[in-house]
Amino acid sequence: MTATHHDAPKDPASRLPGGRGTGAGGRGAGGGPMKIDPRDRAQLEIAPVPLKRVTALFRGFGRPIGIVTAIIVATSVISMAQPFLVREVVDTAIPQQDVRLLLLAVGAMVAVAATTQILGVVQTWMSTGVGQRVMHRLRTDLFAHLQQQSLGFFTRTRAGEVQSRLTNDINGMQGVVTTTATSIASNLTTAVATSVAMVALSWRLSLLSLIVIPPAVWMTRKVALIRREVTARQQSRRADLNVQIEEGLSVSGVRLSKTLGAGRRHAERFATTSEELVDLELRSQLAGRWRMATMQVIFAAIPAMIYLIAGLPATSGGMTIGTLIAFTTLQAGVFRPLMGLLNVGAQWVSSMALFSRVFEYLDLIPDVAAPTAPVALDPERVRGEIRFENVSFRYAADAPLALDSISAVVPAGGSLALVGHTGSGKSTLASLVARLHDPSSGRVTIDGVDLRDLDPEELARIVGVVSQETYLVHASIRENLLLAAPDATEAELWQALGAAQVADLVATLPDGLDTVVGARGHRFSGGEQQRIAIARTILRNPKVLVLDEATSALDNDTERAVQKALDELVRGRTTITIAHRLSTIEDADEIAVLDHGRVLERGTHCELLALGGRYAALAGERTAYEMSAA
Structure with missing residues (x-):
């Protein structure tokens, strides 16, 4: 037999940050804007992921995925009935003392709430079930594939990188399957259904919303991104502080410090890092307070503008009190799904980066591969030459x-x-x-x-x-x-x-x-x-x-x-x-x-x-x- 040698593939772990454990979709629609992580972009440049390979993971789950999608759409549509029921109660049932209509409207409001919550439970059960089964298959496939890698692969790979991809990354992918995908679908259907309902109630107020909401969303996103940047720097400096504590106060670290006479330098370095944290904490708290203040102003200003337009004879168009209440309810609910949709790009890149990291290991060719047609050699009869x-x-x-x-x-x-x-x-x-x-x-x-x-x-x-x-x-x-x-x-x-x-x-x-x-x-x-x-x-x-x-x-x-x-x-x-x-x-x-x-x-x-x-x-x-x- 002629021996052949295949060069081992370049170990991806040597080029990538280890132990990130990022989980796409961990932030819901109202969790604040996401920013695309440069590491995710770099990962996708190194190992791009074809969309058909991701969708192939869900082969065999078409029916439950279709049901989940239908439930999301149904939930968004059914929940739109709530403001119209409120309008009927305020404009007709109460002023006209129509007890039968009042009972029907109130009963329908309770039924809508109960129905959407039950559908939400079923959606969570089904989407989580699909996600868990897909992740189980992927996790076991990856574990079995890594078992086939040579000892050289594990000596080249940084400590913790393999465990990170097998646990953190796949756990993050679970969030992609059960949270990100359903969040995008839910936010999209909710935003569309709410917009349609708003136009049906009042095209004039809907036009006002188109003018007011974009700058409000932009301002909120801007403040959130500032705080995110400060938070990232805080995490980095805290990590530096932890490293200094670990290195400076361990037995080996203290011995080294004393023998080199570096105690004062270490203390000064620690004080500098700690002082930077003080400044960053102040900035973080102020950014958080500004964000909260911005949100409060927006949530107060938008309905205030609607009340103003509805109260002016020239712009009210004969709007009823019930319509006004229903519209403000809808308008308050459209803000969060819009913010969620703005995060789709970052969520998508983060999700694909997770798939890329796992697929990169699945695509490794073992440099000590098992034979496709092994020779039969009974271990009991081996002589041992x-x-x-x-x-x-x-x-x-x-x-x-x-x-x-x-x-x-x-x-x-x-x-x-x-x-x-x-x-x-x-x-x-x-x-x-x-x-x-x-x-x-x-x-x-x-x-x-x-x-x-x-x-x-x-x-x-x-x-x-x-x-x-x-x-x-x-x-x-x-x-x-x-x-x-x-x-x-x-x-x-x-x-x-x-x-x-x-x-x-x-x-x-x-x-x-x-x-x-x-x-x-x-x-x-x-x-x-x-x-x-x-x-x-x-x-x-x-x-x-x-x-x-x-x-x-x-x-x-x-x-x-x-x-x-x-x-x-x-x-x-x-x-x-x-x-x-x-x-x-x-x-x-x-x-x-x-x-x-x-x-x-x-x-x-x-x-x-x-x-x-x-x-x-x-x-x-x-x-x-x-x-x-x-």
């Missing part, structure tokens, strides 16, 4: 070679140890066996089968990894072990713990196997965590083992206990070991000395010492270091 055939690897297209034309064979049941200084390529070479990366050229095989042709789950059953970085999930010991073998019996769990030299410890715990290990296993020491992880690998029963400096972070006594567990683990398995202490690999069938991605020497421990080359030098350095540390 590993071959590196002229393997080269680089982490990026423009990066230097981390491995350069390496060829090696590890016989079934044999052992290969990798040694060398930091950065020599040991861990990179070992990672290829577990297919955490794919070679840029050449290939790695197990029993003659290219790893790229194996199903990832089958490969995980064949190759087990024990590394320096032990990871235990925040659950019980039992649950951590069952991750490797979900069907393992109680006896098998204890047998694995015994082989890992940790059964006695677990047996002394009050909850035994049901003891919760804590976040990242913090309840246990590093050596205890390592042995639990080894027990988990034993349960997996892999034919091939990769031991990546599994004892490098442990003290001597703990290392001896863990090494005893490792000796039990490697028995009868093909093993590739990376070790910082050469004493742990003296019995390896072959030792390869790496430097800058190349194999400089290879042979047994005795052969390499006799050669007097790099391995002998490393052995001398290690012996001198251990003697000085003793």
